[in-house]
Each structure stands twice: as C-alpha cells, then as structure tokens.
Amino acid sequence: MKVSIRGKNITVTPGIQEKVEKKLSKLDKYFITKDVEAKVLVRTYPTGQKIEVTIPTEYVLLRAEEVNDDLYDAIDLVVDKLEGQIRKYKTRLSRKSKNNKLAFNIATLEELEDDGEEDVIVKTKTINPKPMDMEEAIMQMELIGHTFFVYLDTESNKVSVVYKRDNGGYGLLETE
DSSP states (O other): EEEEEEEEESSSOOOHHHHHHHHTTGGGOOOSSOOOOOEEEEEEEEEEEEEEEEEEEOOOEEEEEESSSHHHHHHHHHHHHHHHHHHHHHHHHHHOOSSSSOOOEEEEEEEEEOOOOOOOOOOOOOOOOEOOOOOHHHHHHHHHOOSEEEEEEEOOEEEEEEEEEEESSSEEEEEE
C-alpha cells in the first residue's frame, strides 16, 4: 500500500511517518491488489491531534478519522476503525454476492458474528425537487429537522443535495 501523508499545523516527522506506514501496512493483507493508496492527513488542534485516513478503492471508499490527545493512540484507533469497516463490507459482500467486486482478499478476513441485520429498505419516498437557491434549501432542511435536503438549484437548474456535516457547517452535492 502506498501511503501519502500531509500535515496541517504540524510537521510530519520521520517517526510519525514510520508509525503511520507500519500501522497501515497491516491492512495490506485485506486487499487483492497492492496498488491501493492511502491518503493521510494529520492535524493538530488546541484540543488534540486528529488523523484522517482515506483509502479509495475501485468500488468502495474507506474513510476514518480519530481525535486524541496522543497522536500515536489516534493512529492505532483509526486503523482499528478501518479494519472494522473492511470486515463489515466483507460480511455484507458474503451475504449478497458470490463474486468479490470490492477487491478484498476474502480469505484473510475473519467472519464477523452475524448480528441478524440485513440491509433492508424500510421506506421509499418519491420527491419532486422544488426550485430554490441553496440558502432556501438549508432553511427548509432546518425547518423539517432533516440532515439533508434535495432541491432543484435555480442557478444551475440541476438537482442538488445540501447536508449537515458532522464537524459543523453544510455540504453541497451537485449533479453533472
């Protein structure tokens, strides 16, 4: 696995680089191809250290972040989260399909206990996106108490989605 590390408000020392590469190399056994690239962003805040890891593969995007006072503990925790995501996808994959589209090395994954949960659609809703600008869409989303809102952008005349971000603020998804 190739690892690219960037630091924001912190200099990535050889020690940090070595620790991240060593920990992420444990995930190599889960991927069939070795040309997977992990993008790592290390940030420092007054409240602690944050590490974000993104591993884009052909069919799935693995992403985890962790905040901790100790950066080395955060690295351990973020790798554990990624490993959990891989196992979760493996369980779903083994339930739903016979071919390994996610490019995971199934033989190296331990079987998770089946929690009995299946991915079942419990509600289907058809919408007719109303034309409005982004500010009005945010207001509508807040009024109905949802975390996202689909609308027809009056400026671009395309369907867009505005959503609340976990770390505060809003995000916007635009269609092409």
